[in-house]
Amino acid sequence: MLKIDNLHARVDDKEILKGLTLTVNAGEVHAIMGPNGSGKSTLGHALAGRPGYEVTAGSVSFLGRDLLDMDTEERAHLGVFLAFQYPVEIPGVSNMEFLKAAVDATRESRGLEALDTVSFMKLAREASKAVNLDASFLKRGVNEGFSGGEKKRNELLQMMLLEPQLCIMDETDSGLDIDALQVVAGGVNAMRSAERSFVLITHYQRLLNFIEPDFVHVLSGGRIVRSGDKSLALELEEKGYGWIADSAAPGEVA
């Protein structure tokens, strides 16, 4: 589904990703871990097409298409979703209006008719219930005055309604208490399917107690320096990242 080959990317003239290679097949859950500044978030933004994130070498194919050749919104239409680490507020634009516009645009790009307002509102209410957000949040401005945990659950709400093929979650677990973490994990687990893949960017092993990954990768210095199964995450928890950075041979990729 997603094939990243030797990806180099820079932000503000600083090279962050330096030859990242990763393959994600349909239905798989990949956890990306690594120390601060290793390029985890940059990977998410480079895949989503954030303006200012310049890919200098390498390739990314998604569902057989050249992802790097597409605009941000085209990638979204194709099924790339990024749950933001720091979701921004859009005052005055109600969550409901925003969600409807996003779903309408996505459906339109796939040649589907727009949902009528009544059916959409029903879907949105069900989804907000599933992420444990009161329906009143649908009427409020997008993320306006939401707490950190509410913003993260609102990201999950958007993900559920947009039904993407590839869900990239950028530190969705950070700043969540254990109850909110379980809500997010429950939502992700409910969405797991043979057609949908996940890339979970996280600092902590904790999230992986609730969402069992198929693969765990360690990112360091803009490259994947080690890959393994979920036991790798436990090992990291115990030993920290130091031993991996030291043991990785230059140029070695997973």
Add this chain to the structure above:
Amino acid sequence: MTQEHIDKAIGREYAAGFTTMIEADTFPPGLNEDVVRALSAKKGEPAWMLEWRLEAFRAWQEMAEPEWAHVDYPPVDFQAVSYYSSPKSLEEKRPKSLDEVDPELLATYEKLGIPMHERAALAGVAMDVVFDSVSVTTTFREKLAEEGVLFCSMSEAIREYPELVRKYIGTVVPRRDNFYAALNSAVFSDGSFVYIPKGVRCPMELSTYFRINEANTGQFERTLIVADEGSHVSYLEGCTAPMRDENQLHAAVVELVVLDSAEVKYSTVQNWYPGDDEGRGGIYNFVTKRGLAHTNAKISWTQVETGSAITWKYPSCILRGDNSVGEFYSVALTNNRQQADTGTKMIHLGRNTRSTIISKGISAGRSSNAYRGLVRMGPRAEGARNYTQCDSLLIGDKCAAHTFPYIESRNPGAVVEHEATTSRVSDDQLYLCRQRGLDEEKAVSMIVNGFCKEVFKELPMEFAVEAGKLLEVSLEGSVG
């Protein structure tokens, strides 16, 4: 998001920018007493009206152009402007019915989306249509007359209801009020006149559509609305002009006389040609709008301003009567090189008078957008209250927003509240929207529309649609 992307997203096309090829009778440029006399004679005005104009003209000659506004433009040569232009077909004889109106003219309004046939008209809206210096037609007059409502062009009102006009004209905006008001008083050519009798609730929305067509011609319209005791009217105003390289002058005066317990709601969607990307051409819009509220009366101004190269406009309320209420809801959008200095004045004279000001300024491109507002509490204004909320939204990093609030309170018992915010359509907001599948245009349009929501909900239904359409064009995106 690069600046280029933002520029593209907010880039506008001015759909009303076409010119109508029509034979016109236009005065040569220039202004002196003879021109004022000739204009008055064209209109077949009574002697008192001519005298009133001449006094205004003499006053204007001694006045200086105001320079305090936060706008910058080369001096206007008032002698290079023509002060009267009328389509020839209307010159000879004002059409009695639409069948007699020049088809070119009808086509112009069709193209603007303004149906003039009563059958095709928006349900419940009567319309006066002003083309350059003259009124083309007024619809639904007979139906309104059944209720005693008078709705006609100003020229007709001067001929047919001289007592009413003479009694009220200049009572809210005196001729010497300011430079542009004096100029307008001398040379106003047409506009609308409305009278709502005692206790009557006007059965339909009244509307005037202003169109400037001729080159080098100024439009100086004058509107007078008198709402007698206990009456109610909602009035709408729309404006467009062709795209021309030269600047055109528009200096209007609107007076509202709102007697005891009456209510006037005045809404404007202003879309004069704003000039091109480099600031060439566009309308200079210098407008004086003011209402006088008597006891228990209410005045509500709602404006959506997207056009004009220069906007200088402060729809105001004089709350003379006890318990009277003034409201001002405004959306002012400037793009490219547009400059706007707009706001309101709330003059609280009576006891327990209340006013609300909600102003939303949106600046994009290299434009400059200023809110200027005065809240004055007079010594008698015991228990008076004002609430002002003034928000600015910036799109891109080359535009400017300014806020100039003036508060003068001579009554310690009066309460004045002022809140102001400035925000920006951020790259992160646009990125969020695009990541969720919305294109830039839709994203900008949605964010701007959300910002304006409090004002749009004040517009009458019929006009909310038009305002929506206009923002769509101005921001090149859909409005949800």
